[in-house]
Amino acid sequence: MPGGRLTQQDRQRIATGLADGLSYAEIARRLERPTSTISREVSRNGGPGGYRPQQAHRATVQRARRDTPAPPRAAGPPGxxxxxxxxxxxxxxxxxxxxxxxxxxxxxxxxxxxxxxxxxxxxxxxxxxxxxxxxxxxxxxxxxxxxxxxxxxxxxxxxDEAWYHSIMISARQTLEAARAATAGAETLGPDRPEGQRLARAGAFLERVTLDMMESADRWRALLA
Structure with a gap:
């Protein structure tokens, strides 16, 4: 239908027109469409030299599905x-x-x-x-x-105490990783780039983790 969405047949006629060397305006006239519609269709689907009608149609259908609003979800319990x-x-x-x-x-x-x-x-x-x-x-x-x-x-x-314990368990695991990095740096040697990288990472993780553990202990009373 002129003025509506392009059909697969319309896209096949566009491909034929491009193959015959027709201008966008001439293809639009034959399909009774605005020239801008034809130009936009071709440019977003491979250009004049790469336009494939079947692929263009599939891509348009997929875009339409993505843009379709999802149906409203049924109201569930308050929580x-x-x-x-x-x-x-x-x-x-x-x-x-x-x-x-x-x-x-x-x-x-x-x-x-x-x-x-x-x-x-x-x-x-x-x-x-x-x-x-x-x-x-x-x-x-x-x-x-x-x-x-x-x-x-x-x-x-x-x-409530679970939050404290989960933070402390995670912190201790990170602290082990930090100290492993520090030990690895010593093994590789402080003068080697990889040793320096591990040393910096270990020092950073250890300092941040100790601060986190100290903070968790300081504010634990809030959970009581």
Missing amino acids: GAVEEEIIELAVRSGMPRMTARVHVDLLLAEDGRRTAAELTRRLKVSPASVSVAVNFLVQAGYVRRERDPRRRRDIYVVD
Whole structure:
């Protein structure tokens, strides 16, 4: 239809016109389109010497799909948006998505406590997935494991102290890396460029990490 979007047939006629040496204005006249439409179509799809009608049509369809607004999401529970936002932030910081989901579910639990069975049921995932996630969280200090002796099951707990412990665990790991870099610098020799590079990195990481640990200790009372 003249004035509407270009069809695949229109694009084939454009390609034929270019092959015949027609000007943009002449092709536009034959298709009953503005010359600017033809010029824009050709320039964004390979130019006069590289225009391919099938590829141009596919590219246009893909662009249209990307530009189509997503349908509005159904309203969920009040905490749903907050939960998804925290999960996305955790994923962007490097945490595996499943681990982030488990962590956030614990964070938003009223008492900060869940069993593995509760996590499996709530998140609709396998027990193995939950096990991997909580092991990561426990090792990183985000969560602690408590044993229920009466029912012989583990309970996973997140509390305010978890933030302190997670920072300290991460800091100690960074401090080990800093000191390994310093030791590597001594092995390579302080006069060699790679030795100097490692020495600078080790000194920087050690100083920053010690400052972080000191700050965590100083402000720990805020979590009480």
